[in-house]
């Protein structure tokens with residue numbers, strides 16, 4: 001994780017959404033193997049990152065991404081999609097996937113999994129509280145006219161972070177869009193692929209190709225970029 005002494009290097013790790021609802025056996029939106037990456041993430045958290053962040057998907061019960069908040073028959077979790085219009089700018093729309101209710105504020109499903117070593121985490125950032133927009137990225141919603149943003153960008157900048165290492169759940173949703181926004185915010189961004197788990201394993205190749213176009217570097221936890 002070190003770099004040459006001429007370049008500034010102040011790395012942060014962002015552990016995305018390692019929460020009960022995203023993990024077997026009882027998570028409402030359980031991602032296969034979600035719990036299994038905790039030991040690896042705990043090992044990464046022992047490395048000398050200048051800042052160690054954990055994010056939490058943190059929805060109100062009436063959140064727009066919950067299938068249960070939409071009328072039948074087009075409200076099947078995982079299968080249905082809705083068009084979300086930016087409440088601040090009706091010319092901005094996005095098509096978004098519907099999910100089972102998950103990570104509702106105040107429920108056990110929203111808690112970080114017990115296997116994650118919380119003593120190693122410096123900051124917890126909640127996101128997805130605005131019921132009107134989907135927010136996969138831990139930085140902000142996807143609209144050009146931002147509706148909702150978290151404290152993550154300011155937290156990283158206030159700490160003079162230069163490099164961001166992304167891990168967690170899910171490879172193809174929240175880790176993907178968090179890494180994308182990290183690169184757009186100007187951080188040198190790494191995606192530690194074996195420390196993530198996907199909703200759709202078949203989507204991972206596309207995720208890698210898309211993020212590489214935006215300058216995100218895909219690495220494995222045992223690679224030199226992490227361990228040296």
Ligand code: VGL
Nearest residue numbers: 017057099169170173174
């Ligand atoms: C996520 C679907 C819905 C994620 C969050 O953390 O990847 N996926 N909300």
Ligand code: ZN
Nearest residue numbers: 057065103128
């Ligand atoms: Zn969510």
